[in-house]
Amino acid sequence: MSFEAIKHIEARSQVETYAKMAIAVERGRGAWVWASDGEKYLDLYGGHAVCATGHSHPHVTKAINEQAQKILFYSNLVYSEIRGRAAEKLTSVAPGGLTKAFFCNSGTEANENAMRMARLVTGRKKIVSFSGGFHGRTADSISATFLGKYRELGEPNVPDHVEAVFGDISDAKSKIDRATAGVILEPIQSMAGVVEAEPEYFIELRKICDRVGAILIFDEVQTGVGRTGNWFFGGSELSGNVVPDIITLAKSLGSGVPVGACLVNEKISSNIRINDLGTTFGGGMLAMAAVLATLEAIEQDRMIENARAIETHLRTELETSPVVNAIRGKGCLLGIEFNTACKPYYERLLENRIITGTSSDPRVLRILAPLCTAKEEVELFAEVLNG
Ligand SMILES: Cc1ncc(COP(=O)(O)O)c(C=O)c1O
Structure with a gap:
């Protein structure tokens, strides 16, 4: 056609x-x-930050094909070997202490469930989130999204959401109190234009949450599953080794098969009772085969190391570019800030058959490349920008 x-x-x-x-x-x-x-x-947009293993990775497609021949789906009402193996693999690469997974279907759903768990465990209602963060488009997630017009689109919003300034620890201190159930943040704010904070910020946030008994949630829908050159932002040097109580995941987790997850610690999992959470499709066999194969492919092909190499190479290639102001982000989540609007560069790249992404900051072009991207492919990109 x-x-x-x-x-x-x-x-x-x-x-x-x-x-x-x-x-x-x-x-x-x-x-x-x-x-x-x-x-x-x-x-270099990785199918909207989804295809971390690259498009149709042979190990992933083989696993999906084989699973499809056996059984596509049965819900959480039955036990399943592939679900058990996917959960075991995912928790084995998770930061220490995050011992259990709850599977769902998307990023927004993972965040909804994370906030619900925070409320269930603490018996409190208030959720603190941050200016510039994006958490999804369903009721609670969009109410936690203080970025552009999104929150307005979700009106009437869920009550008891409070905004804090990202990166400002004294503001966080004034907003997070003993009424706070959970604190949710994107540790690198992708859509806002790849906005980062120092490790000390996460260390301080952890301390505040511990002091008042609030649940710390990292929305790693974009930063998770190897993208930053670490399995997860939480527990890595990027966060000062801070491990949150919950990490939410989606996008890369199934290489394109829709799947989301919450990784939780014992404090959370031991307080969740049968029927507190639920989903028909979450944990379905086809998605679980995709999760297991995705994690195996990342490991087998050493993609986490490659994500770091890609970042270094791209920074070197653009080092002397007169049009680039700054490069932010880590691994294969990078924001290139131009000294003028990025749209003409985005368009020039597309004319040269290179796909990138924009962001809510008009000057920032986003690279969300597959973790298997080769150095020569980065050079093709740099040639267009430097040419
Ligand atoms: C950081 C973050 N959280 C949550 C979401 C929502 O994920 P989904 O579109 O799978 O609901 C997104 C989607 O872009 C995201 O980038």
């Missing part, structure tokens, strides 16, 4: 919710996707 025909049937029969690129993607492999007209694109 031609691009125009594909565009036409989508526009005719689907609610339009995204400003799309003028390409129809047909297939992918590694850091590359092929469009309906046969053209090949370098995907």
Whole structure:
């Protein structure tokens, strides 16, 4: 089918919710996707930060194929070997203390459940979140999202959400108190333009939460599963080795098969009773096969080390660029801040068949590349920007 025909049937029969690129993607492999007209694109946006293992990684597709032949789905009402193995693998790479997983289907759902757990465990209601953070589009998550117009879209918002300034520890101190059930944050604020905080900030947040008995939640929907060059931001040197009570995950976790998860410590898991949480699809066999194979592929192909190498290489390649102000972020979650709007660069890259992403900061272009991206592929990107 031609691009125009594909565009036409989508526009005719689907609610339009995204400003799309003028390409129809047909297939992918590694850091590359092929469009309906046969053209090949370098995907440094990683299918919207999802395809950490690259597009259609052979180990992942094989596991999904094999699982599909056996059984696609049964819910949490039965035991399942593949679910057990996926949970075991995920908790084995999680920071120490995060011993149990709760599976769901998306990032927003993981955050909803994390906030519910914080309220259940503390018996309190208040949630503190941060300016510039994005946590999803369902009621509680959008109410915790103090970024642009998102929160307004979720009106009437869930009560008892309070905003604190990201990176400002004295503001956090004044907002997090003994009425606070949970504190949720994106440890690197991706959509805001890849905004970071120092490890000391996370150390102080941990102390405040401990002092008042609030649950600390890292939304690692973007930073998790190897993206920053660490399995997780929590527990790594990036957070000053701070381990939150809950880490939420989605995006990369299933290499594109929809799946979300909350990784929790004993304090949380021992207070959750049967029927406190639930989901039909969460923990389904197909998704669990994707999770297990994703984690195995990252390990086998040494993708976490590669994410670090990609960051170093990209920083070196753009070091002398007169148009780049700063490069923020870690591993394969990078924000390139230009000294003018990034849109013309985004467009020039797309004309050269390289897909990147914008952010809510008009000057910041986002790179959310697959963790398997090669140095030569980074050079193709740099050539266009430096050319
Ligand atoms: C940090 C973060 N949290 C939560 C979400 C929501 O995830 P989902 O779209 O899977 O609901 C996103 C999505 O972009 C995100 O970037």
